[in-house]
Amino acid sequence: MKTMLTIAGSDSSGGAGIQADIKTATALGVFATSAITAITAQNTTGVQAIFDLDGDIVAEEIRSVLTDISPDAVKIGMVSSPEIIKIIGEALAGYKGPVVLDPVMVATSGSPLLRDEAMESLKTVLFPLATLLTPNIPEAELLTDMKIESAADQEKAAKALYDAYGASVLVKGGHGTGRAADVFYDGNIHIFEKPMLDNPNTHGTGCTLSSAIASYLALGLDEAKAVEEAKNYVYDAIADGLDLGRGRGPINHMVRRNK
Numbered sequence: 207m208k209t210m211l212t213i214a215g216s217d218s219s220g221g222a223g224i225q226a227d228i229k230t231a232t233a234l235g236v237f238a239t240s241a242i243t244a245i246t247a248q249n250t251t252g253v254q255a256i257f258d259l260d261g262d263i264v265a266e267e268i269r270s271v272l273t274d275i276s277p278d279a280v281k282i283g284m285v286s287s288p289e290i291i292k293i294i295g296e297a298l299a300g301y302k303g304p305v306v307l308d309p310v311m312v313a314t315s316g317s318p319l320l321r322d323e324a325m326e327s328l329k330t331v332l333f334p335l336a337t338l339l340t341p342n343i344p345e346a347e348l349l350t351d352m353k354i355e356s357a358a359d360q361e362k363a364a365k366a367l368y369d370a371y372g373a374s375v376l377v378k379g380g381h382g383t384g385r386a387a388d389v390f391y392d393g394n395i396h397i398f399e400k401p402m403l404d405n406p407n408t409h410g411t412g413c414t415l416s417s418a419i420a421s422y423l424a425l426g427l428d429e430a431k432a433v434e435e436a437k438n439y440v441y442d443a444i445a446d447g448l449d450l451g452r453g454r455g456p457i458n459h460m461v462r463r464n465k
């Protein structure tokens with residue numbers, strides 16, 4: 207069986223973070239291993255508390271997995287502090303497979319998940335290790351210092367990040383207006399477009415997308431095909447119309463199994 211490692215934070219409400227990653231990989235037939243970076247107390251209305259794990263245990267978690275069940279792909283999500291970022295960089299230094307990095311900065315509920323002082327380390331330590339970056343529009347704006355108002359702007363931002371970090375880049379369009387256009391640049395531009403679903407329950411879409419991409423890469427798909435299939439999976443999971451909690455609820459990771 208193919209395996210993927212997710213390095214991310216725990217979401218007590220089960221819709222995002224490690225929980226979304228494990229559900230997604232499982233739904234796609236990939237065995238998930240994990241290294242938890244932080245424990246969040248959160249639900250569909252917001253993030254109530256964050257506890258960063260000690261860097262030493264994060265390093266041990268990653269080493270335990272890499273030295274035994276070497277993953278076919280790695281996904282990195284919430285990393286929060288410069289110390290944990292540095293440790294992940296060291297622990298992954300010899301890893302040769304695909305690394306999908308979702309630069310998680312703010313939860314769908316609006317709560318910050320990356321400390322301000324961690325932004326620079328994210329760019330200098332983890333971006334160069336990544337093979338594929340998946341910023342949403344607000345994240346891509348911060349990373350490139352550009353205003354993104356169209357698919358053409360998403361394309362410019364994707365190219366700028368590709369040139370700066372040498373990784374393929376997917377600028378996701380869930381925060382845009384009009385259609386949900388995700389722009390992928392791997393040296394060539396690919397645009398993956400779907401109608402924007404009228405559903406406020408999108409907690410965990412970014413985590414789900416990046417772990418689905420990592421899962422499809424683990425299964426051997428090329429990057430552009432992995433992105434396309436992952437987007438289809440997230441679209442179906444939003445379209446299912448699951449309605450849990452009082453705020454912005456999660457999507458249905460099990461959508462393909464229920465049908």
Ligand SMILES: Nc1ncnc2c1ncn2[C@@H]1O[C@H](COP(=O)(O)OP(=O)(O)O)[C@@H](O)[C@H]1O
Binds near residue numbers: 343437
């Ligand atoms: N309402 C929606 N309808 C259709 N697709 C959506 C919707 N919201 C998000 N998506 C898709 O979900 C994925 C995650 O995108 P986005 O919401 O931009 O990321 P993040 O969760 O990191 O903010 C993308 O493929 C995006 O196009």
Ligand SMILES: Cc1ncc(COP(=O)(O)O)c(N)n1
Binds near residue numbers: 215246312410411
């Ligand atoms: C632990 C954790 N990691 C990441 C997210 C981002 O979620 P989204 O996929 O909605 O951007 C989150 N809310 N919680």
